[in-house]
Amino acid sequence: MNGVIGHGATLLALLIAGCGAAAAFVGGRRGDARLVAWAQRAGIAVCALVSLAFLTMQRALVTHDFSVSYVAQVGSRATPLFYTVISLWSALEGSILLWALVLSIYTAFLVRWSKRHAEPGDPQLAYALGTIFIVNVFFLLLISWPANPFRSMNPVPPDGPGPNALLQNSPFMGVHPPLLYTGYVGMSVPFALAIGALLAGRLSPNWTRVIRRWTMVPWTFLSLGIVAGAWWSYEVLGWGGYWAWDPVENASFMPWLTATAFLHSVMVQERRGMLKTWTITLIVSTFLLTVLGTFLTRSGVLASVHAFTQSPIGPFFLTFLALVLVGSLALLAWRSEVLQSEGRFDAALSRETAFMINNLLFAAFAFVVLLGTMFPLIAEAARGVKVSVGGPYFSQMTVPIALLLVFLAGVGPSLPWRKGSLELLRGKFRWPTVAALLMGVALAVAGVRAPLAWLTFVLAVFAVGLLVVEFVAPTQARHATTGESWGVALWRVCRSNPRRFGGYIVHAGILVIAVGVAASATFRREQEWYMAKGSVEPFGPYQVGLDSVWAQHESNRDGVIAATTIYKNGEVFTRLYPRLNYYKSAVEPIGTPAVHEHLREDVYLVLMAYTADGSHAMIKAIVSPLVGWIWLGGGIVGLGALFALWPGVGKSQPRGDATAATPRPRARSVSEARV
Amino acid sequence: MAWNSRKTSVAIGGAVVALIFAYLIWGGIGNNLVYFLTPTELLAKGSSVYGTSVRLGGIVQPGTVHWDAERKELRFRLEDEGKQTVEVLSTGVPPQMFTEGIGAVVEGVWTPDGVFHCHNLMIKHSNEYKAPPAGAQPAEYYRQLFRKQQS
Numbered sequence: 050m051n052g053v054i055g056h057g058a059t060l061l062a063l064l065i066a067g068c069g070a071a072a073a074f075v076g077g078r079r080g081d082a083r084l085v086a087w088a089q090r091a092g093i094a095v096c097a098l099v100s101l102a103f104l105t106m107q108r109a110l111v112t113h114d115f116s117v118s119y120v121a122q123v124g125s126r127a128t129p130l131f132y133t134v135i136s137l138w139s140a141l142e143g144s145i146l147l148w149a150l151v152l153s154i155y156t157a158f159l160v161r162w163s164k165r166h167a168e169p170g171d172p173q174l175a176y177a178l179g180t181i182f183i184v185n186v187f188f189l190l191l192i193s194w195p196a197n198p199f200r201s202m203n204p205v206p207p208d209g210p211g212p213n214a215l216l217q218n219s220p221f222m223g224v225h226p227p228l229l230y231t232g233y234v235g236m237s238v239p240f241a242l243a244i245g246a247l248l249a250g251r252l253s254p255n256w257t258r259v260i261r262r263w264t265m266v267p268w269t270f271l272s273l274g275i276v277a278g279a280w281w282s283y284e285v286l287g288w289g290g291y292w293a294w295d296p297v298e299n300a301s302f303m304p305w306l307t308a309t310a311f312l313h314s315v316m317v318q319e320r321r322g323m324l325k326t327w328t329i330t331l332i333v334s335t336f337l338l339t340v341l342g343t344f345l346t347r348s349g350v351l352a353s354v355h356a357f358t359q360s361p362i363g364p365f366f367l368t369f370l371a372l373v374l375v376g377s378l379a380l381l382a383w384r385s386e387v388l389q390s391e392g393r394f395d396a397a398l399s400r401e402t403a404f405m406i407n408n409l410l411f412a413a414f415a416f417v418v419l420l421g422t423m424f425p426l427i428a429e430a431a432r433g434v435k436v437s438v439g440g441p442y443f444s445q446m447t448v449p450i451a452l453l454l455v456f457l458a459g460v461g462p463s464l465p466w467r468k469g470s471l472e473l474l475r476g477k478f479r480w481p482t483v484a485a486l487l488m489g490v491a492l493a494v495a496g497v498r499a500p501l502a503w504l505t506f507v508l509a510v511f512a513v514g515l516l517v518v519e520f521v522a523p524t525q526a527r528h529a530t531t532g533e534s535w536g537v538a539l540w541r542v543c544r545s546n547p548r549r550f551g552g553y554i555v556h557a558g559i560l561v562i563a564v565g566v567a568a569s570a571t572f573r574r575e576q577e578w579y580m581a582k583g584s585v586e587p588f589g590p591y592q593v594g595l596d597s598v599w600a601q602h603e604s605n606r607d608g609v610i611a612a613t614t615i616y617k618n619g620e621v622f623t624r625l626y627p628r629l630n631y632y633k634s635a636v637e638p639i640g641t642p643a644v645h646e647h648l649r650e651d652v653y654l655v656l657m658a659y660t661a662d663g664s665h666a667m668i669k670a671i672v673s674p675l676v677g678w679i680w681l682g683g684g685i686v687g688l689g690a691l692f693a694l695w696p697g698v699g700k701s702q703p704r705g706d707a708t709a710a711t712p713r714p715r716a717r718s719v720s721e722a723r724v
Numbered sequence: 725m726a727w728n729s730r731k732t733s734v735a736i737g738g739a740v741v742a743l744i745f746a747y748l749i750w751g752g753i754g755n756n757l758v759y760f761l762t763p764t765e766l767l768a769k770g771s772s773v774y775g776t777s778v779r780l781g782g783i784v785q786p787g788t789v790h791w792d793a794e795r796k797e798l799r800f801r802l803e804d805e806g807k808q809t810v811e812v813l814s815t816g817v818p819p820q821m822f823t824e825g826i827g828a829v830v831e832g833v834w835t836p837d838g839v840f841h842c843h844n845l846m847i848k849h850s851n852e853y854k855a856p857p858a859g860a861q862p863a864e865y866y867r868q869l870f871r872k873q874q875s
Contacts, residue, residue: 413745416749417749417752420749420753421753424753428757434759434760435759435760435761436757436758436759436760437757437758437760437779438753438756438757438758439756439757439758439777440756441755441756442752442753442755442756445752445756446748446749446752577796577816577817579793579796579817598869599869599870600866600869600870601870602870607863607866609866609869629820631863636821637819637820637821637847638820638821657817657819657820658817658818658819658820658822659820659866661865661866661868661869662868662869663868663869667817669817
């Protein structure tokens with residue numbers, strides 16, 4: 050029954066999405082507001098039907114309805130409820146169902162927004178709706194046919210193997226995939242809006258602002274999803290790292306890079322009417338990279354931790370990718386006159402230049418990652434050899450780019466638009482430079498001998514200093530003129546231009562992440578021992594003692610646990626219980642490291658192996674300094690983005706095309722006031 | 725806007741930067757390639773792959789495993805279907821599942837002494853669930869550990 054409802058809902062949604070696409074395109078072409086209104090209704094209907102399919106699958110999973118093929122594949126009566134619920138995205142078909150759900154929700158939101166803020170007869174909007182329907186059609190086609198999760202099982206198995214063992218091993222799997230998907234899939238919306246503008250042959254300043262806002266939301270989720278994924282990998286995979294340049298990690302990171310570049314270049318476009326082709330290319334590339342990433346990781350062409358088993362969806366993705374690529378390129382070429390630049394660069398020392406360099410760096414970064422990810426495929430096709438590109442390639446190539454970006458994260462916001470003067474910069478740069486120099490000396494005295502880490506810390510302090518100046522100067526001015534207290538003045542200054550100050554908070558978060566990455570990559574220490582029960586091994590300032598090894602049954606798994614005590618300066622510091630978990634769905638045990646987390650440094654223990662009598666165990670210990678700063682920085686990025694998106698000042702902003710050309714007066718007065 | 729000297733210099737500058745970048749990428753990839761080979765392929769390539777990063781995949785030949793707990797050194801031979809074998813020296817603790825006859829992937833370099841020096845030993849696994857072969861049931865292995873806790 051569940052299978053019939055789910056499959057029926059999917060097919061109906063597919064049909065309606067197809068009709069919606071037709072109605073939107075024809076309505077846009079004829080300027081027929083009635084047809085576009087029908088397309089809007091279709092968007093809501095698709096969302097309702099895909100939600101129904103999703104909930105049906107959820108019900109089938111929770112009630113252990115093994116007549117549904119996907120439940121038979123990933124379900125098990127022994128799995129705890131939480132993991133049963135999240136097992137929906139533990140394999141290929143379910144993850145595409147989640148994808149379709151997120152996409153249909155975005156579609157519904159786009160419809161809701163369009164009813165309030167856009168003219169229904171506006172061809173930009175009609176074509177954008179049509180485009181997003183096409184994307185819906187593609188994913189619904191996948192779950193209707195080649196990746197149908199609702200096939201019926203005959204005979205119905207009494208029980209299933211349970212979800213992928215790695216997924217069952219950590220509650221992070223309840224958080225990381227939905228965040229990532231919300232980010233990844235959301236990039237379809239700005240893509241659709243951009244294609245809508247190109248098809249309509251008109252890119253108004255207001256439309257640009259709309260695209261930017263619709264990119265901010267998925268960008269925020271994607272950022273959080275990537276950090277959550279890194280954290281998951283750190284907590285579960287047991288090598289003490291969080292990023293391995295695995296194809297799937299790269300697949301999530303590349304669209305993030307191009308979307309970040311877009312969010313910066315779009316500001317130049319809004320302010321100065323420049324870089325239009327480039328900006329639109331970035332948003333189209335972002336979407337293409339999400340499709341490419343899904344193809345790489347879901348078709349099984351590249352081996353990866355995340356790759357599901359070989360599936361027939363590869364050719365579908367490749368076709369879709371090729372169509373989108375060719376279509377977008379043709380459209381960009383055909384509509385190049387829409388994207389004519391209106392302004393030109395005035396001076397080398399200006400915010401525009403900083404944005405230009407920023408964009409080149411992000412593009413280079415994305416290209417380096419793309420090439421490293423695709424190279425194995427290219428090499429196998431061209432020379433018939435099986436190779437992989439080692440991690441050092443990525444670090445060698447990306448660390449210099451990342452360092453320049455760290456530098457720019459502070460310098461960019463300090464530069465004024467059009468033309469900066471050296472006197473202005475001297476005033477702004479004085480204290481941050483002093484702080485950075487002091488930091489450099491302090492680190493050298495403290496014995497930091499790693500040049501790259503030293504440089505990262507110094508540049509980060511410099512950049513944070515510059516950002517602080519950006520907050521302090523206007524607050525000071527406001528405090529002096531209005532007599533408000535410092536706190537109130539700071540809050541009002543920030544709320545007067547949430548987009549700008551939210552952006553600076555995001556920059557600060559990225560800088561915190563950079564420091565965490567540099568410190569944990571450079572100063573990580575690790576050691577492993579074959580230990581007898583009761584023995585204690587020295588490890589830097591710590592001592593690691595193995596107390597006992599035992600096994601225990603749990604409903605869905607058996608765990609072998611090593612009880613350890615960590616001492617520091619002769620006193621008990623903490624007790625850690627690293628373990629190996631045996632699941633029904635995997636022959637090998639899944640290690641679960643035990644981590645004592647602290648912002649200063651983490652102590653991380655892994656149970657590598659043990660003897661059958663429990664007398665000995667092999668323990669690996671890792672100390673990672675400042676690794677927690679990465680998760681903290683991710684949180685700051687999220688808060689900054691939330692601050693920028695929080696409705697407030699933006700509400701009073703004019704929406705219609707006619708009035709949109711006037712820049713927001715309040716925002717401008719603040720940014721000019723500080724000069 | 726006319727084509728002027730400023731545009732020309734920007735174009736030349738851009739081309740130079742792009743070329744340097746391309747050169748760096750080319751070198752970066754070339755120096756960091758890891759080749760996937762089987763023992764037969766490795767032996768066929770012979771001395772030409774000394775010192776290159778290789779990921780070697782095969783089966784751990786039964787009767788060849790020597791574990792030195794003191795020095796944390798593991799020696800074994802890796803064989804493939806062509807029955808060619810390569811001697812592997814792995815430093816560090818092997819994964820819990822490591823045992824004779826299991827599929828393994830070793831990452832490291834082959835040296836002129838004929839030994840493959842491995843720095844990363846992985847058990848080859850598939851995502852698909854298969855019933856473990858008789859006797860390989862892991863719960864059998866740690867059964868004693870339950871008993872001890874009860875007593």
